[in-house]
Amino acid sequence: MSLPANEIVSALSALVGGDNVVGDVARMGAWLSEPRKRFHIAAAAVVTPPDVAAVQAVMRWAHENNVGIVPQGGNTGLVGAQVPRRGDEVILSLQKLDRIRSIDAAAGVMVAEAGTILENAHRAVEAEGAMFPLWLASQGSARIGGVLSSNAGGVNVLAYGNARELTMGVEAVLADGRLYNGLNALKKDNTGYDLKDLLVGAEGTLGIITAASLKLYPLPEDYETALVNIASPEAAFELFGLMRERAGSRLNAFELIPWIGLDIQLRHQMLDADPTASASPWYALIELTRMAGTAPGSLQSALEAAFEATLISDATMAESLADRTRMWAFREQMSECQSREGASIKHDVSVPIAAVPRLIAEGSAAVEKRVPGIRPVPFGHMGDGNIHFNFSQPVGADPKAFMAEYDEAVHEIIYDVVLKLGGSVSAEHGIGQLKVDLLKQVKDPVALEMMRAIKNALDPKGILNPGKMLG
Amino acid sequence: MSLPANEIVSALSALVGGDNVVGDVARMGAWLSEPRKRFHIAAAAVVTPPDVAAVQAVMRWAHENNVGIVPQGGNTGLVGAQVPRRGDEVILSLQKLDRIRSIDAAAGVMVAEAGTILENAHRAVEAEGAMFPLWLASQGSARIGGVLSSNAGGVNVLAYGNARELTMGVEAVLADGRLYNGLNALKKDNTGYDLKDLLVGAEGTLGIITAASLKLYPLPEDYETALVNIASPEAAFELFGLMRERAGSRLNAFELIPWIGLDIQLRHQMLDADPTASASPWYALIELTRMAGTAPGSLQSALEAAFEATLISDATMAESLADRTRMWAFREQMSECQSREGASIKHDVSVPIAAVPRLIAEGSAAVEKRVPGIRPVPFGHMGDGNIHFNFSQPVGADPKAFMAEYDEAVHEIIYDVVLKLGGSVSAEHGIGQLKVDLLKQVKDPVALEMMRAIKNALDPKGILNPGKMLG
Structure with a gap:
């Protein structure tokens, strides 16, 4: 059992100083209120340790006293991993550990603390002539620790991988306060189990990431971007194959957008x-990187081949930065635009990329049969097999009544199709609550057993982010 | 304690059939004798299960009877992970699980069983017009399960990653015979801990990989390959930066070779x-991929820029397949050629790539001071910070006496330099014995504690590859 809230606040204040502890629930809004407003519940306290040693001190104390700790970054997660589940936990915000410890553009490595805001990391790296290729809608407030703990994705996973693949090493405080120092900057290291990848994506249930060494890439000279007309998701899959054959790893993005998205916007x-x-x-937003000293025109010539193969019927090439920005705005507003049309039921799912056309066809048909007038809005990272398979309410329906009646039923239909196709019910957002x-x-039940065994081994008292992921 | 050998043989024969069990040590040579001839020791038996169910049956039995099991693939590992340490273990060879379950070139995925020989996988994939970009000197006998369990690297890690990054999912039999079914073909899946990456590189100490879903890539239209003259490792590092800026992810290989390698060959x-x-x-072997529909000449123009920046003094471009083959033979014979000059002391180490010049300079100087006349032969994957830092004996020295006197001392000197530079003592070969x-x-002692906790959680009886990695 946890301690009473007042004892928690005074113990934390003694450990890390009163300035780093908030005990009054009325002042906890920024930490408690999460983007989807589904998991708003109290915390016993919020603690904002000023350095790694203070994180260790808090965890040693929490371990001795069986206090649940909820690690939090920028509080932008969409599945409630970063806010309490019971109400008697302490939120441990990494926001004060926001130092970029080092940037070496020539070596391609940055060491950033967990509280570093993603956009600040971008700016600092770009000032050195390099890039950290992970962009999210929430990058103005998302922090590195949360980005890694949720193994965030974004629009350029195709070329650069998700957060896990962009991380070389992590430093983390364990459940009992021990410090794991895995902060290397090595591209190859076969000295033991892959602890880095275990901590990345663990949603703070195995340890608290306090810093990470991250991969930097040279800035491309330019991008070649186009928005192309395609008849169907099947054609999109074929076009994706053609683009991969001609552009290889220069293919930076391949995003699918249905007509309804244009209509709404x-x-x-x-x-x-x-x-x-x-x-x-349907439209596909396609982008290639172009490095210094390379002639432009690769995308143009690939699209000509696609025309000849009758995979596409029309296309616009971005001729200016304004064009490119508009194309990306069109893509990035896909989530937000649905709210202008009332309620929507959302899924962040993935399937093997060859199965994306079946996912969309079978999922849409089944849901439309169940909910007459519902409007399928499947869009997203076709090149990763990751579709944000959303459904907007019928025109004129009452949003609350729509959600109350159909939310669960539509989830069930979509997840059935996803599982039948060998897919994942959470491609990038995670599990959380x-x-x-x-x-x-x-x-897989054996996977769950393995996960529980690992959780018990590294956090035997279950104090790290209690109730998240494994329940 | 383990059972007597004769009981083991009869129990295994009853489980999987006598044809799949070898109990006579005289007939075990192919399984016991490993490439470096350092770890030749007996086994209680060799079992070659014909299918996954038989692997499970063996493990259930081993778990009940506390019998140590050494999983083995192609028996090509260089650190003794795949052969017994005590002598009373059973070698479980995956060689009969050698089916390629599926290849889908358009979707970019192959599912291969653990016993599939790497070169057979290459051939099957290339017949479908795709490639599996992991090439090793031992690919004619190395098997997929061992390649993954050792997280093998090779010469194209720079562009495609090592075995871990080329693996989407694995199927594995756990210590007690349970089957973990993680064989998905998803590029994104945030539903829980990263068990796949934990099993990859675990050297069979956490589970026995029985199959894997692997990433396939489109075949490039062509390669652009050159061998360039460089004054020093410092210049090589600068040249690497220039190549990355101009070629991005098209940079397929950047290998460093010292003059002595040419002289010997x-x-x-x-x-x-x-x-x-x-x-x-010094020489650098540089290669760029060229995809269909892309004009040649990128490497030529990058090398011209490097001349202008006085980073290189001369270069040969491969003008034919024969040229390219010869350049790669030069690189690939670097390990073997040292044996023509007597004994050599070998290290497979990595450092942050910016530190490669210091590694070579300080390591060579310190060893030359300790062993007059010794010949440093540092070569390898400069672009990954991974140097095979070898030393050939002085001309005319007695090989056995040289090894007896200096092997340990030179290791100590090199590992000291590596650790001072934040490097790894095993970049790609692993730990094994x-x-x-x-x-x-x-x-890091906390890393070791975490590893032991995970090992105990997944293999509480310690029967999976006993004594390997963690001792």
Whole structure:
């Protein structure tokens, strides 16, 4: 059992100083209120340790006293991993560990503390002439520790990988306060188990990441970007194959967008001009990197080959930065634009990329049969097999009544299709609180047993992010 | 304690059939004798299960009876992970699980069983017009399960990653016979801990990989390959930066070779012609991929920029497949050529790539001071910070006396430099038996504690590859 809240606050104040502890729930709003407003619950206290030693001191104390600790970064997660589940936990915010310890553009490595805001990391790296290729809608507030703990993805996973693949090493405080020093900057290191990848994506249930060494890449000279008209997801899959054959790892993005997304954004004046060439049931946003000393024109010539193969019917090439920005705005507003049309039921799923057309066809048909008038809005990272398979309410329906009646039913239909196709019910957002029960139903039971065994081995008292991921 | 050998043989025969069990040590040569001839010791039996269910049956029995099991693939590992340490273990060879379950070139995925020989996997994939980009000197006998369990590297890690990064999912039999089914073909899956990466590189100490889903890539149209003269490792590091800026992820290989390697290979007629343009203290073998529809000339123009920046003094471009083959033969014979000059002391180490010049300079100076006349032969994957830092005996020295006197001393000197530079004492070969004691000395103690906790959680009886990695 945990301690009473007042004892927790005074113990933490004695450990790390009163300035680093908030005990009044009325002042905890920024830490308690999460983006989807689904998991708003109290905490016993919020602690903001000023350095790694203070994180260790808090964990040693929490371990001795059986106090649940919820690690938190920028509080931007979409599945409730970063906020309490019971209400008697302490939120441990990494926000004060926001130092970039080093940047070496020539060597391609940055060491950043967990509290570093992603956008600040971008700016610091770009000032040195390099890039850290992980971009998220929430990058103005998301922090490195949370980005890694959720193994965040984003729009350039195709070329650079997700957070896990961009991380060389981590430093982490364990459940009992021990410090794991895995902060190397090595591209190859076969000296033991892959602890780094175990901590990345563990949602703070195995340790608290306090810093990470991250891979930097040279800035491309330019990008070649186009928005192309395609008849169907099947054609999109074939086009993706053609682009990979011709562009290899220069293929930076291959995003699928349905016509309804354009329709909504134009009707609500969310775009300053129509970025597409003409009306089409589906669009693909395609981008190639172009490095210094390389002639432009690769995308143009690949699209000509695609025309000849009748995979695409029309296309717009970005001729200016404004064009490129508009094309990306069109893509990035896909999530937000749905809110202009009332409620929507969301899924962040992945399947083997060859199965994306079946996922969309079978999922849409089954849901439309169940909910007449519902509007499928499947979009996203076709090149990763990761579709944000969302459904907007029927025109004119009552949002609350729609959600109350259909949310669970639509989830069930989509997850059934996803599992039948060998897919994942959480491609990039994670499990947190939102999908704990779902995970128990769908995950390989031996995988769950292995996960529980590892959790018990590294956090025998279960004080790290209690109730998250494994329940 | 283990059972007597004769009981083991009859129990295994009853489980999987006598045809799949070898009990006579005289007939075990192929399984016992490993490449470096350092760890030749008996086994109680060799079992070659014909399918996954038989692997499970063996493990259930081994778990009940406390019998140590040594999983083995192609028996090509260089650190003794795949052969017994005590002599009373059972070698479990995966050689009969050699089916390629599926290849889908368009989707970029192959599912291969653990016993599949790497070169057979290459051939099967290339017949479908794709490639599996992991090449090793031992690929004619190395098997997928061992390649993954050792997280093998090779010459194209720079562009495609090592075995871990090329693996999407694994199927594995656990210590007690349970089957972990993680064989998905997903590029993104954030549903729990990263068990795949824990099993990859674990040297069979946490589970026995029985199959894997692996990433396939489109075949490049062509390669652009050159062998360039460089004055020093410092210049090589700068040149690497220039190549990355201009070629990005098209940079397929950046290998460093010292002049002595050319000298030895020419003197021993190991090359049909000199692949270099002129004499130089150091050479870099540089290769770019060229995808369909892309104009050639990127490497040429990058090398011109390097000339202008006085980073290189001369270069040969491969003008034919024969040229390219010869350049790669020069690189690939670097390990073997040393044996023509007597004994050599070998290290497979990595450092942050910016530190490679210091590693070579300080390591060579310190060893030359300790062993007058010794010949440093540092070569390898500069682009990964991974140097095979070898030393050939002084000309005319007695090989046995040289090894007896200096092997340990030189190791100590090199590992000291490596650790001072934040490096790894095993970049790609692993720990196995060879480096168990070394690992205990050099690894972060908390990392070792975490590893032991995970090992105990997944293999509480310690029957999976006993004594390997953690001792």
